[in-house]
Amino acid sequence: MAQNGRAVKVVALAGGVGGAKLLVGLDAGLGGNLTAIVNTGDDDSLYGARICPDLDIVTYWLAGIADERRGWGIAEDSFSVMDSLGRLGSATWFRLGDRDFATCIHRTQRLSEGATLSGATDEIRRALGVRTQVIPMSDDEVRTQIVTRDGETLAFQEYFVRRRADVDVARVVFAGVEDAKPAPGVVDAIEAADRVIVCPSNPVVSVAPILALPGVRGALAAHPSVVAVTPIVRGAPLKGPADRLLKGLGIEVSASGVARLYSGWCKTFVVDGSDAVEAERAEGAGMRTVILDTIMSDRDASARLAESLLSL
């Protein structure tokens, strides 16, 4: 994709695996002209280390080392540290492979040495040979919390991993977002991009935290070419707890339900070919709707979807 003889710059907003798959396709087509802005609301501190699940999974997929079948961590990783921690009596409900854990330890060390999260993230992606720029949404701590109907407040990983998302969700809170700024380069990258793509990531806990940062929603609203890919196909998420989160918040679990969430800043909404009935409904949210094959069953499918998105 080129425009007026120069390479086209693309920014993609992403959460975990759904985002990572599309980023792999975009990376293949765009070389070094892709910038991923990644949710950090899922971050936590565990085992004395700063855990950044979305940043890491995106980086691992782009580096070609992700455990693509399992959906988290590094392929063929070992689990000596977790197994030993368990034998010593530590809680190990959040499983991290040894190599995956090393990423977290390295990041934690760099942060304690004064590096910013965006600086450490950039070092890690370069060390792993990733050419796409990976930027955390913020260098400040924003923590997604799930408030249950019983009045409990759960840290996101507590909700998602420990409790397997098996709670009645009343509210989602992005703790710290009032005092957080977007990481350096986030708003600039959006403004300088020829196209912004919102990956098929969880709208409530992957996309919404990025949008909640000051200046991001405004930059998207002002941008002429913002394309979002539905994370809901035929009434269900391809992965993760988006359905239960949407339901808890009283939002219809459908592509058009997500489109309505995205109205005001999204210009083009992509629904899946198997779910074409949603296209017309989504148009009601005031945006152009496009039908594509959005199911990324392998790298070729990711590349095809990326190519379609770039040529819209």
Add this chain to the structure above:
Amino acid sequence: MAQNGRAVKVVALAGGVGGAKLLVGLDAGLGGNLTAIVNTGDDDSLYGARICPDLDIVTYWLAGIADERRGWGIAEDSFSVMDSLGRLGSATWFRLGDRDFATCIHRTQRLSEGATLSGATDEIRRALGVRTQVIPMSDDEVRTQIVTRDGETLAFQEYFVRRRADVDVARVVFAGVEDAKPAPGVVDAIEAADRVIVCPSNPVVSVAPILALPGVRGALAAHPSVVAVTPIVRGAPLKGPADRLLKGLGIEVSASGVARLYSGWCKTFVVDGSDAVEAERAEGAGMRTVILDTIMSDRDASARLAESLLSL
């Protein structure tokens, strides 16, 4: 060993491998009636974790899981975390195996949850099936530092591992010792013991830090049966940098040189059979001298030395 029909209680002061080997022999003979008081001056904070090399090596030997040939860490441990940290650009001069690292992470978590070092150490030795009590010399931070003739101040692991003890030592400092207390049970255990054994550990950086804690030297001086095993045989340490440290401090590198260091509180000093000439010289330091085979080439040799020490 029994006295007046009851089991004899023994306390042993220990540093790293030399101490660990004798503890294994004593543990075999004493069942649950052994208490090890272990140096923590070598401790450090690395990779975001509290590293306690002497506590861990002693515990691993007693648990039967130590890498006895290499002299540190756990047998057949893997090194995925260190290898990955290295690939990411972290300094990894202090190598920790994955299982060994898990011990440090577990301890660090317990400390951050409010446990004391002695509490965490006790939990770890129980989890690893060790019946001998293992007590850190202090719950407070004491840090052995090496001051070089060039005026540099090196943390102990920096000196020992990173610089391979290849510096000219001017002074040894136990930073923090003025404000540190012995861990709960240290002085009580010495006072209640029928015999105190000082293991063949480094006199300058393993034994001296324990003695520098308030009340310990006095408790040893007041105790009727304190037996120290020489760590120097025929003018050389069996392991480690004791020779260079002693030389730097102007102390003769010989069994009798160590005996003079221990005068005032040591009642019986054990020299090696191959070094009998030192026995007479050591007696000049004002203590009874005994000649034994102190070289612990295997577990049987450790058990034999332990038996001899208990029947003195």
